[in-house]
Amino acid sequence: MSDSKNFTCIGCPIGCPLQLTHEGRDILEIEGHQCNRGAKYAQQEFRDPRRFLSTTVAIDGARWKRLPVKVTAPVPKDRVVEAAVEIHRLSVSAPVALGQVLIRDLLGEKGVDVVATRTMQRV
């Protein structure tokens, strides 16, 4: 029994509507793309969809109340909200340097670190 999934390509502003037909884990056909990026995107979205994540954590002793942070590698799409909740438990003190690692292997995902995306001096 084959099944199908729909995606909208994000490769460029055309936003091709993609239809992927599959049987279990096997991809049978990808339709709707006007270039190769569309096919690759549909494949990735089907097999292992991942997203980058940016958010903020509480900081004290700095000019602002929040420090912007990001993950260094994409997390599985279905764990994005869980990842944000975990990051928000953190609270740091100024000074913090751009790129400083605040959490290693977020949610046990190897190589997914949380780093500061700006320098914040102590004021």
Next chain:
Amino acid sequence: MLGRMEGRYDVVIVGGGPAGLAAAIGAREGGAGRCLVIDREPEAGGILLQCIHSGFGLHYFKQELTGPEYAERFLLDALEHDVDVVPDSYVCGIGLDSDGEKRVRVLSDHYGLRTVSCRAVVLCMGCRERTRGAIRIPGTRPSGVLTAGLAQKFTNMMGYLPGRRVAILGSGDIGLIMARRLVLEGCEVVGVFELMPYSNGLTRNVVQCLDDFGIPLNLSTTVTEIMGQDRLSGIKVAPVGPGFKPDMSSERTIDCDTLLLSIGLIPENELSQSLGISLDVTTKGPIVNSTLETSLPGVFACGNVLHVHDLVDFVTGEALRAGRHAGEYSRGIRRAQDNIKLVPGDNVRYCLPHSLSTGHEHQIFMRCKEPMKPCEIIVGDIMRKRLSFVVPAEMIMFRIKPDALEHFQGDTLRIDIRPIEK
């Protein structure tokens, strides 16, 4: 971090966002000796500091950075170029001497009221968001109605959530980004409402900010009433018919405590107007020649104060050029006056710069009025360029090479976008 403020500079830059910082670097590269950036916020970096999501720098740095990372790189680069950057300071006026010297009046938290003289000024004040008043939504005036960018600053820098149950009017990129942002902060986003039959944001933002979180995008729909006394208690929305007239028979109530507005940006040109600089009625920014110089000699403009850009990378490129021309101007280098007017034609909302000169390469920025695909850009009889599609949300950029203008005899060049028959 506070820079020095001397009495005299070659180039003074108004605004320390991405445009201002790049203009300062460009001015130094163009030969300006002393360069000052004045910013009204407590630190330079502009709106990038609150844009904590990634997607910046793909064109310029060939890597994806967050807003604060992009800003920090440029701030460090400007300081390495020996530029003085002074925050917490406001330019309240610019006087002109008969010999072309400019006197910039600065009100500064640290230095008090000062006058700084210079040869050239670059306007980099950016843009501001349109508010409820710009579209006159009927209803009461409770708290909880704010622009998406302000909500972004509250959430990402100041540590305040704007509300709990949020509706968003307008599908511009800031609105889409804030929809995802607020979901990640634990809010419920009940829907995005867009007047037009298409989204005004990038496809990737519609997919990754709305679809990923199951947030409905309601096209051809607008807010018809704001309800609530002290705090917003809900809004009414209705689909729009021809002429964007809401169909009140299909009006429905949305329960929410916050309404974010993402309904467009307007260049912030009060200072330009006080100087008598001519503005373009469409872009709402200054009219500029091929060196990005305004109608006032020695005063240049770039970035979102000139026209609203899609990507900061394009602002950077434009600002480096404006800065370079300002630096050259400060050293007494003048280009011959432009001899060709550039005017928008069919399906062209605007095109920049407003004039060109033979013998130089030109970077053209333009926007279409309506989506069209496939189509062709026709520049007078000197150039044609095929595009698979154009949409109003995507700025169109291309270069005109010097040899294309070499044999052009006219004084006006018109740009059209026309469909290609399949």
